[in-house]
Amino acid sequence: GIQVEQSPPDLILQEGANSTLRCNFSDSVNNLQWFHQNPWGQLINLFYIPSGTKQNGRLSATTVATERYSLLYISSSQTTDSGVYFCAVTPMDSNYQLIWGAGTKLIIKP
Amino acid sequence: SQTIHQWPATLVQPVGSPLSLECTVEGTSNPNLYWYRQAAGRGLQLLFYSVGIGQISSEVPQNLSASRPQDRQFILSSKKLLLSDSGFYLCAWSVRQLLGNTIYFGEGSWLTVV
Known part of the structure; x- marks a missing residue:
């Protein structure tokens, strides 16, 4: 099955710094999503981005489907950005399945 | 707008309890x-x-079961909990065609089996 790898596994930054999180996947996919899980466990959708680039405030994401990777950019980090960032993909032959990466744990220090 | 809610938020249960x-x-x-x-x-x-009432697919053999008695209700159950059942459980929903659509999560339930 599809393998989803995220890097780095952990990231500690000062408030105001920029960061890039990466998601590699091993096969073609129909769907790629980025999620943020806050320290209280709530999972929030950030982007649905099977290809191309999207921006939402200080966050943006780019997926290069032909090269099987996606990047999540966080600019001017704030302490509220702390948490775990997951990417998840839907295989070409599935209508329900999401294959999850192990996540990047981000800590933003004030 | 759509909302999803799950409960209880936290639960501490002894081994062997439902x-x-x-x-x-x-x-x-x-x-x-x-x-x-x-x-x-x-x-x-x-x-x-689950894609419909009474239609449940299990991904991992385990000590748990699920039921969908109504269109918008999903229940996770166990007859006898094991220590290994401890964890954070998340309910989620998507439109029927996940392809091209996103998935939305509930608040989560923290289960500790003691």
């Missing part, structure tokens, strides 16, 4: 429903998914 976690979705019809488990804050594992 379990019932409930999830309801409002504002949509015929959703796909999912139960995930997350251990140690990393990696979500799909436990069950």
Whole structure:
């Protein structure tokens, strides 16, 4: 099955710094999503981005489907950005399945 | 707008006791429903998914079961909990065609089996 790898596994930054999180996947996919899980466990959708680039405030994401990777950019980090960032993909032959990466744990220090 | 709610938020149960976690979705019809488990804050594992009333698919053989008695209600159960059942359980929904659509999660339920 599809393998989803995220890097780095952990990231500690000062408030105001920029960061890039990466998601590699091993096969073609129909769907790629980025999620943020806050320290209280709530999972929030950030982007649905099977290809191309999207921006939402200080966050943006780019997926290069032909090269099987996606990047999540966080600019001017704030302490509220702390948490775990997951990417998840839907295989070409599935209508329900999401294959999850192990996540990047981000800590933003004030 | 659509909302998803699951309860209880936290639960401490002794080994061998039963379990019932409930999830309801409002504002949509015929959703796909999912139960995930997350251990140690990393990696979500799909436990069950359902595409309709009474239709349950299990992804991982285990001590748990799921039921969907109504279109927008999904229940996770166990007759006898094991220590290894401890974890963070998340209910989620999506429109029937996940392709091209996103998935939405409930608040989660923290289960500690003692």
